[in-house]
Amino acid sequence: MLKDWMPRPAGEQNEQKARLKRSREELAALQMKLKENKLPVLVLVEGWGAAGKGSLIRSLIKELDPRFFQVVNMGRPTPEEQRYPFLKRYVQTIPEEGKIVFLDSGWMDEVVRQRQQKTIDSGEYELRLQSTEVFERQLVADGYLLVKLFLHIDRATQKKRLEALAADEDTAWRVSENDRWQQKHYGWAMDCFDEYLEATDTAWAPWKILNGGDEGGARAEAAEYLCRCIRAALAKRPGEGMMPDAHWPLLPMLPLSRIPLDVSLPEEEYRRRLKECRKKLARLHNRLYRKKVPVVILYEGWDAAGKGGNIKRLAGALDPRGYEVVPIASPTPPEKSRHYLWRFWTRLPKTGHIAIFDRSWYGRVMVERLEGFCTEADWKRAYNEINEFERELTQWGAVVVKFWVQIDKDTQLARFNDRQNTPEKQWKITDEDWRNREKWDAYEQAVDEMLQKTSTANAPWHIIESVDKRYARIKAMEIVIDAIERAL
Amino acid sequence: MLKDWMPRPAGEQNEQKARLKRSREELAALQMKLKENKLPVLVLVEGWGAAGKGSLIRSLIKELDPRFFQVVNMGRPTPEEQRYPFLKRYVQTIPEEGKIVFLDSGWMDEVVRQRQQKTIDSGEYELRLQSTEVFERQLVADGYLLVKLFLHIDRATQKKRLEALAADEDTAWRVSENDRWQQKHYGWAMDCFDEYLEATDTAWAPWKILNGGDEGGARAEAAEYLCRCIRAALAKRPGEGMMPDAHWPLLPMLPLSRIPLDVSLPEEEYRRRLKECRKKLARLHNRLYRKKVPVVILYEGWDAAGKGGNIKRLAGALDPRGYEVVPIASPTPPEKSRHYLWRFWTRLPKTGHIAIFDRSWYGRVMVERLEGFCTEADWKRAYNEINEFERELTQWGAVVVKFWVQIDKDTQLARFNDRQNTPEKQWKITDEDWRNREKWDAYEQAVDEMLQKTSTANAPWHIIESVDKRYARIKAMEIVIDAIERAL
Numbered sequence: 001m002l003k004d005w006m007p008r009p010a011g012e013q014n015e016q017k018a019r020l021k022r023s024r025e026e027l028a029a030l031q032m033k034l035k036e037n038k039l040p041v042l043v044l045v046e047g048w049g050a051a052g053k054g055s056l057i058r059s060l061i062k063e064l065d066p067r068f069f070q071v072v073n074m075g076r077p078t079p080e081e082q083r084y085p086f087l088k089r090y091v092q093t094i095p096e097e098g099k100i101v102f103l104d105s106g107w108m109d110e111v112v113r114q115r116q117q118k119t120i121d122s123g124e125y126e127l128r129l130q131s132t133e134v135f136e137r138q139l140v141a142d143g144y145l146l147v148k149l150f151l152h153i154d155r156a157t158q159k160k161r162l163e164a165l166a167a168d169e170d171t172a173w174r175v176s177e178n179d180r181w182q183q184k185h186y187g188w189a190m191d192c193f194d195e196y197l198e199a200t201d202t203a204w205a206p207w208k209i210l211n212g213g214d215e216g217g218a219r220a221e222a223a224e225y226l227c228r229c230i231r232a233a234l235a236k237r238p239g240e241g242m243m244p245d246a247h248w249p250l251l252p253m254l255p256l257s258r259i260p261l262d263v264s265l266p267e268e269e270y271r272r273r274l275k276e277c278r279k280k281l282a283r284l285h286n287r288l289y290r291k292k293v294p295v296v297i298l299y300e301g302w303d304a305a306g307k308g309g310n311i312k313r314l315a316g317a318l319d320p321r322g323y324e325v326v327p328i329a330s331p332t333p334p335e336k337s338r339h340y341l342w343r344f345w346t347r348l349p350k351t352g353h354i355a356i357f358d359r360s361w362y363g364r365v366m367v368e369r370l371e372g373f374c375t376e377a378d379w380k381r382a383y384n385e386i387n388e389f390e391r392e393l394t395q396w397g398a399v400v401v402k403f404w405v406q407i408d409k410d411t412q413l414a415r416f417n418d419r420q421n422t423p424e425k426q427w428k429i430t431d432e433d434w435r436n437r438e439k440w441d442a443y444e445q446a447v448d449e450m451l452q453k454t455s456t457a458n459a460p461w462h463i464i465e466s467v468d469k470r471y472a473r474i475k476a477m478e479i480v481i482d483a484i485e486r487a488l
Numbered sequence: 489m490l491k492d493w494m495p496r497p498a499g500e501q502n503e504q505k506a507r508l509k510r511s512r513e514e515l516a517a518l519q520m521k522l523k524e525n526k527l528p529v530l531v532l533v534e535g536w537g538a539a540g541k542g543s544l545i546r547s548l549i550k551e552l553d554p555r556f557f558q559v560v561n562m563g564r565p566t567p568e569e570q571r572y573p574f575l576k577r578y579v580q581t582i583p584e585e586g587k588i589v590f591l592d593s594g595w596m597d598e599v600v601r602q603r604q605q606k607t608i609d610s611g612e613y614e615l616r617l618q619s620t621e622v623f624e625r626q627l628v629a630d631g632y633l634l635v636k637l638f639l640h641i642d643r644a645t646q647k648k649r650l651e652a653l654a655a656d657e658d659t660a661w662r663v664s665e666n667d668r669w670q671q672k673h674y675g676w677a678m679d680c681f682d683e684y685l686e687a688t689d690t691a692w693a694p695w696k697i698l699n700g701g702d703e704g705g706a707r708a709e710a711a712e713y714l715c716r717c718i719r720a721a722l723a724k725r726p727g728e729g730m731m732p733d734a735h736w737p738l739l740p741m742l743p744l745s746r747i748p749l750d751v752s753l754p755e756e757e758y759r760r761r762l763k764e765c766r767k768k769l770a771r772l773h774n775r776l777y778r779k780k781v782p783v784v785i786l787y788e789g790w791d792a793a794g795k796g797g798n799i800k801r802l803a804g805a806l807d808p809r810g811y812e813v814v815p816i817a818s819p820t821p822p823e824k825s826r827h828y829l830w831r832f833w834t835r836l837p838k839t840g841h842i843a844i845f846d847r848s849w850y851g852r853v854m855v856e857r858l859e860g861f862c863t864e865a866d867w868k869r870a871y872n873e874i875n876e877f878e879r880e881l882t883q884w885g886a887v888v889v890k891f892w893v894q895i896d897k898d899t900q901l902a903r904f905n906d907r908q909n910t911p912e913k914q915w916k917i918t919d920e921d922w923r924n925r926e927k928w929d930a931y932e933q934a935v936d937e938m939l940q941k942t943s944t945a946n947a948p949w950h951i952i953e954s955v956d957k958r959y960a961r962i963k964a965m966e967i968v969i970d971a972i973e974r975a976l
Contacts, residue, residue, distance in 0.1 A: 029912065032912065032915060035915065036915070054808070054809055057808050058807065061808060064800075065796060066800055066803045066844070066846075067796065067799075067813060067815040070813075071808035078567065080566050080568065102808070170771065170775055173777070173778055283658065287658055290657075290661055308553060308555065311554055311555075312552075315554045316550055319542060320542070320545050320546055320559035320590070320592075321542055321545075321559060321561035321592050322561075324559075325554035325555060325558075327555040332820045332821055332822060333820055334820060356554070358554075358555055424517065424520065427520060427524070
């Protein structure tokens, strides 16, 4: 893409300025439309060192209202950030509805740099490309406008600029090790940029290459292009109806109605096996930490199925410094106004740690589906999005364990009544629980569909029969132990 | 405190276990009361390396519901974290109402370690103690229960434990450089611990010293103590009526009604000075970055006073990679359920960066006061809390600039009408603006009081006369330039 790209002839300066002024004014007006239309816009600005990314962004934002946009300078990942999937810190920056985020270098810079300097091999590189494809596509499918700009300059121009920056003590810090490296290995760096641009130039998020050597021209062109993209997105929401046709190899799952629930453990055996599990888990947790393996465990299940008690027993066997229980309630406004997976991305455990999700991203295909909190297209797309998300986790090296805690309708009724009639338990039961109970059949159907469509080999569902809570607790702990042991 | 402390004689093992069991059950029951009473509890567990902090916490949480507590292992500050005031990462962990956070080492560990290893001098140490006093007192005054435990062990016990940990490959990683250092310099380490405990043993957050050499005893005692503290806090909210009698040296401020507003700038002079300001700011921003000076600028002012446009001109002169505009709206639920300064602590700029707050923590003594979103005691206490907060910022090295953007009532009316009648501006005006306008006099009185009580030498208020917006913009920029120049 880069190699056969021809710069536009540089225009006349006054004409460039006039175009820029016009587009900037239009951008300011469009910004208010974005707000009204709740359109989130992510502008990724990539390019060579000293190509003028910073000043391009400065030029683009000149007439914008600073309350509704943000410029994020990503920099290189810190050691802390390196303990998460590489995309996490980019996911974290995605804008809320109606706002614009400008990224001064982003996931392209990070991945291409690793490729250029050979800190990842070609297999890892391919995985990064796959992750990027998923990330960009999911954003656009969710209605984000993603604009990707690449600022290109030739070797001589870069050289001249780096020298000028280095000569002034106030700007010398802007010349990085990597800039100097690029200048020295310009040809190879170019190969890598080109290859990456080719590989990630998609229909839903194409690249726009700009001539960084002609600053005025690049600014005018970028502003005009951004206006065009926003106008188009306002006219037709990006990604509308986008529904990738994915074929996941899925594990067969029994429908809930056919799962026998008459399994139980006598008290004495329960005590013995609980003790055993606790010992094993404590030891495994130390090894996980040492080997820096992250673990994601999630619990879904009927109200009153016994998730809380189950989690408590599991958590009680772990070192509290190395795990976190993440209760998932309704999303807060900042969460609601971003991609629905955002609040889970931002709560992942770091390497060596365990996160136990009490409810999870599966809310999308259960409660959000049934209560109409998202559109039909949203929840239908979500099965694939979730499978992709969980693949990100396991490719990153995480152990993913998913529990559906199962009881029958009569057992639920008995437990609801017990809660209602026991003062210390009353806080556990709300009117909403009773309302949800009335929709049992609809939920059961949604759960069956969810289990069918999201039980992958890397992140399979486990049914936890929980009429007998002792049985359920031991089963869950033994599955966790088994999954961790296999990963180590 | 530590030196003259006498351990209780170790009790009989079975008796300890029985006490522990009883207290744990009580804790589980109290946890539900916390939830009901919206009481937040922060338990700080400090002590010698290998004193058993981790296992003490494990023992305390055994019967707790993991959805309502969290264990946070602070570790040492990362380079990123070091670019903020040292307390920021602890402030970040404070619990929401109704929840418990256990900190496995916290601000004591960090400060004493610096003292022990002499990476701070005694002046800096004193400032840390002052910051700690403020932090702890403000939490308690806000209704937090703060429980501070210190696990003490003697030199021989520590030696034995460190050797045992090091001998097993799964636990060897737990022995840190610092643990070994402590063991080697036990006497001096003890002096430092003792001095810190003495200095921070306050009426509102006293220390409880536990004998880490007697594990069973320490666990039982800690659980009993925690129950006692929670029971007391449920009976009488901690910090109720706490109102420190602070005497801040304050700068004299004119009442708003006496500020002449008939100041203006002709268009031509405006253009010229704007250009000058932009040039100076761009240069200063580079120097700030290089010298790692953080800058906090905040805007308060009447609706339609011109804050937005003023911020836009200021921001437009800055490198977008180095500043952020932070718009402050109503707090989200997670924000509302913590100390009101929490959402500002978590949004501070890092060193070398600029944060421009569009509205700020002063909401407490204006809108929250007048609309009854907090109690009278809350907003009366806030003047002092805010002065203390801003002192934290300036002691950390930040430049703090505070603007009150002033117009008269007629000008506001003219601008409201203009907004109402101009389609592109209608989004800027809401019914709430009109409602607030009706309370102009009450607001003016509150603002006058705020200006009187929070204009300190380190963080003075500047009145920006904004009937003429050009004048206002230049004045604000020149004040920012002046403040930064003096800091550099």
